[in-house]
Every structure is written in structure tokens, then in C-alpha cells.
Amino acid sequence: MTAAFQFGLILNAFFFLFYGLQSQNSQLMKDEFKRFGLTDSQRKLTGNLQIAGSAGLLAGLIFPAIGFLAAAGFTAMMLVALFVRIKIKDSIVQSLPSVIFMLINAWLSVVFYNLL
DSSP, X not given: OOHHHHHHHHHHHHHHHHHHHHHHHOHHHXXXXXXXXXOHHHHHHHHHHHHHHHHHHHHTTTXXXXXXXXXXXXXXXXXXXXXXXXXXXXXXXXXXXXXXXXXXHHHHHHHHHHHO
């Protein structure tokens, strides 16, 4: 594993852990999920998946198969997030984080796949 891969993975895991915790507790995130047309149960599930996925990415440093599943899951999650953003007519700037994180996780998925 290259240093760039490890750095990207750890930074990505940190961001998803942060947003997962925010999804559980932050009023701002509660309001955002309402704006997205999603329920409190979906918000909590998303947050839990983000926290678990963060742990999965880090576990991937030792067990690449787990890292692959986590990165692929985040890729799919960010694709769905992009569709939600499009559906509610968010701007390109508002939608850009989902695209960026989708691409980062797709790259991580490919690297993890090649480690299997």
C-alpha cells in the first residue's frame, strides 16, 4: 500500500466517522435529512453505516476484503446521495461533495480489489 493510499483512506475514514456522528446528534444534520425528504430512521441508519464503514476502511489496512466492502459501500452511498441532491434540485456546488467522495471511494475500492 502506498502512502497516498493510506493517507486517503485514513482521511476518508475520518470524514465519514465525523459525518456519521453528526448524523446522530446534530440539529443541522437532522434538518438536512428532512430537506432531503428522508426520515429520522433513515438518518440514523445512514449515520450508523458511516460509522461502521469508517471502521471497515481502517480494518482494510489489515484485511483488504473488509476495506473493499466498506469502500464499495461508500461509493454506492455517495451515488445515492448524488441522486437525492439531483432530485431536490441542489446546486452543483451543493452536490459536489457527494461526487468527490464517490470518486475517492471508487478509487479506494479498486486499490483494495487489487490487494485481494
